[in-house]
Amino acid sequence: MGTIAPRPPGPQASATPAEARAAFRAGTAVPTAGWADGRTQANLIAVPQDWAYDVLLFAQRNPQPCPVLDVTGPGVPHTPLAPGADLRTDLPRYRVWEDGRLVAEPTDVTGLWGDDMVAFLIGCSFTFEATLSAAGIPLRHIEQGRNVSMYVTNRPCRPAGRLHGPLVVSMRPVPARQVAEARRLTALMPAVHGAPVHVGDPAAIGITDLGAPDFGDPVEIRSGEVPVFWACGVTPQAALMASAPPFAITHAPGHMFITDARDSAYRLL
Amino acid sequence: MGTIAPRPPGPQASATPAEARAAFRAGTAVPTAGWADGRTQANLIAVPQDWAYDVLLFAQRNPQPCPVLDVTGPGVPHTPLAPGADLRTDLPRYRVWEDGRLVAEPTDVTGLWGDDMVAFLIGCSFTFEATLSAAGIPLRHIEQGRNVSMYVTNRPCRPAGRLHGPLVVSMRPVPARQVAEARRLTALMPAVHGAPVHVGDPAAIGITDLGAPDFGDPVEIRSGEVPVFWACGVTPQAALMASAPPFAITHAPGHMFITDARDSAYRLL
Incomplete structure (x- = not known):
């Protein structure tokens, strides 16, 4: 997936999640490592509703690689993990998949997010x-x-x-x-x-x-x-490549969704 | 859900999970507390495939009350948590729900387990x-x-x-x-x-x-x-009562499914 150099700690570390998302929405297309320190970043995978059960069950059966933090309703690009955010615009870069092949890496997927798209936010290391x-x-x-x-x-x-x-x-x-x-x-x-x-x-x-x-x-x-x-x-991206659903949208590697949740919320003790 | 007196430790504690399930399959209809010491017991909720996504998503959104240990394929009454077991016969007692109302408490649901039934095994305290x-x-x-x-x-x-x-x-x-x-x-x-x-x-x-x-x-x-x-x-049983899917099968309270998994497998440390 190419080279993604994590940035050294910089002004981005003190950005709020909302400020980070606003920057990405405005077109900043950089990896998110080092942004909004202490806030949870998530992998995105969005599929048509017809495939949502398979993705959710795949995640349940493989919880270590696919820990689900949230699932949206069909066509709904919002999540309680980041009130006010729009999943179609607020990631710095996306990947678009057709029949398991990568076809585009846009910075906005509003026009591709149909009424039946269901988004999964997956925990990130x-x-x-x-x-x-x-x-x-x-x-x-x-x-x-x-x-x-x-x-x-x-x-x-x-x-x-x-x-x-x-x-x-x-x-x-x-x-x-x-x-x-x-x-x-x-x-x-x-x-x-x-x-x-x-x-x-x-x-x-x-x-x-x-x-x-x-x-x-x-x-x-x-x-x-x-x-x-x-x-x-x-x-999950490898599963998309292997299983070839007709359509899917994911984050581009390293270009994650920044939620409002604190990393500490995901520590059990 | 009535009185379920946990039995004092007895010969059941040393039963293997397979022995316990065989006893229930043969008609023993007692609560499972005290049986097969150290092996994980699970709540059962089975619904028609049309409702499976809602149940799985409800569990994902409410992981503390509904921690999913396994989900079967449609019509499949088997689980890798207990090879050789049959979910239609191997619990001591079931509850059958129609439109959110309890209609029967049989000891075998083979005749009710249609080709579209999906079973969820949920962790138990x-x-x-x-x-x-x-x-x-x-x-x-x-x-x-x-x-x-x-x-x-x-x-x-x-x-x-x-x-x-x-x-x-x-x-x-x-x-x-x-x-x-x-x-x-x-x-x-x-x-x-x-x-x-x-x-x-x-x-x-x-x-x-x-x-x-x-x-x-x-x-x-x-x-x-x-x-x-x-x-x-x-x-999840309270959700069945509130939401009234046309059909569902659950365990009867206290009459759990005994898996082969060891309790220790569910401790993170």
Whole structure:
């Protein structure tokens, strides 16, 4: 999905969610990492109502890659997670899918959002990264100014109706002595992917070369560090590619929907 | 929902889930408390496919009262949570609903389970009670040989399509010094209702008399104890009564589906 360099903390970090959304609505088309610090960012996947049950059931059956934060009514581009927001305009960039193929990456999808579109907002690992960082666990991709490394695994998701596809994971190198703490902290945040799905040997989940991620960028793994794999919100996009519904709209990678919810709301303790 | 006296630990506690289900399939029609110790018991709600999206969305929007453990395909009475089980025969007693009214309480629903029936298995507080008990937190209803006290609150669930209804809670009196620990332990089990939704003043959630529960039995509250309220799996049955789908099948209260899953699988840490 190309290179998405997280921005260094800047004036965007203090933007309110409403200010961030207004900037994107006005045409600012940048990745959202570093914007509106402490507020929950979400993956978007919108499908025609005919496919909504399959998507919701797929999410229920695969809660680690697809933790659902909210579902809109048909044709309704609004969510209680961000009162006043419009899901058709307030993301910086979208992806439009036809029959499982990416056909456009516009910054506004108002004209494409039919009366039958149902939107799913899915938790994002940005939320747990702040918690890891606060606990002194390094985030190599941020240090290196890169997008996190993501890989398609050999583990199929549990299918739901017409929807099927592989589990996609993100990988962060964690010093061996901090792996247990990273696991504990993320286990407490099931709404944003929860505990790692795998620790260590990449080959065990079908990854042959950590240096060649399927999405995002490679990152350095240092001596004494262990690759730790979390279920990834790109999984639903991989399912769209594999299952080819006639039409879908998603966020563009890294260009998330910024909600009013606080990250802390998704920590159980 | 009448009196359901949890049985004292007996030979049923050591029954395997398959043995328990076989006994119920053969006609044993008793409450499941105390059976197959350590294995997860689930609430059942089955509706025609036309209503399945509303039920699944209602559960997503109200995850504390309606934590979904599994959803079957249309007409399929099987679940990976209990290989070899048949959801039409393996619960000790069912309730059959027509237009929101209870019309029968049979012990077998094979003849009523049409090709379009979709079953939802919903987490049950039995799972967290074992954890509370192991931590030395008293369970008054068990001590008193009664069913837990349940109340309809003044809090509406967030509606989903045609489905709406009030939040139903269960109440357990907890010594004040143990409330924080009870909260912590159950927060770690979001798949079985999670943390309490309310602590203390019953009137704040519309309960006028703790001695007159809407379902189950009253229990003694002793000096120094605080009423603690958890979201309750009866909530979907209350939604059926309020929303009146043409047809539905549920478990009879206290007569749960015993899965092969271990309670420990639903603890995050």
